[in-house]
Amino acid sequence: MMVAPDETRKGPWTEQEDLQLMCFVGLFGDRRWDFIAKVSGLNRTGKSCRLRWVNYLHPGLKRGRMTPQEERLVLELHSQWGNRWSRIARRLPGRTDNEIKNYWRTHMRKKAQERKRALSPPSSSSSTNSFSPTLDSTSGVSLPESQIMEGRSLHDKGVISTTGDLDVSGDRSEEEVAKGYSMDQIWKDIALMQEDVSSGPVYEGGLILCPQTPSMASPSCWNYCSDALWRMDDQEDLKMWLPTINDHFVSNYGHGLE
DNA sequence: AAGAACACCAACCGCCGTTAC
């Protein structure tokens, strides 16, 4: 596939790009995306690489439909936090913010249609019956817009914590929230569901796809790798040995992918 | 069987916060 050197690729990822990205994330860790984008030879932006990794390639991601437990959890958490998708996603291991966002969007659209049908009799065609996106019509939980906006602004403006330890205070309140909503059972269910995932090597993908670096199978190894490599004088030093990796990669995985 | 409508998913864009220089 020929791409102009300076032209950034967009659109769907190919299998080969996926493999290449996984390999380089295995080598350098899942940070420094611009760097990975450059050295990997993928004509993608760092953002694009990160998104692909986070939403699709990351080991441990779940596939398939949301379970009823997860759906309930999303609803509960959304009622608390609004559209804080990444935060909600952290409470659903294996689910991405994008996935939850998509789910919610579909879910709300469905609910909106149901509500529209219920509220608007065939004869009365009020043009003002627009749906309020802040209404959580599931189980009758209504969400005043002020609640969502309030919660959001609190986080966005750093009122909850301006010292960078937002996660700590957030987690604490999250647990309180969980208790308050009697979600212990949900958590147990999810924990049970997670046993399969957590019992295996989380970063198995890194090992499988980077046979030339078998010692990087565990996250700790990745961190070690990252810490060491980040000190390299970036581009110049890397140029010396990256071609080898690329050649190796192609020779191992480049067959039959086009 | 064909077309329309719907549902789902992947990816991009713009903004904002953080970090490094």
Add this chain to the structure above:
DNA sequence: GGTAACGGCGGTTGGTGTTCT
């Protein structure tokens, strides 16, 4: 302290698969 670069997040859009008529 100011600024640029980067990473992360939420919003949005377009494509594809599935279901319905």
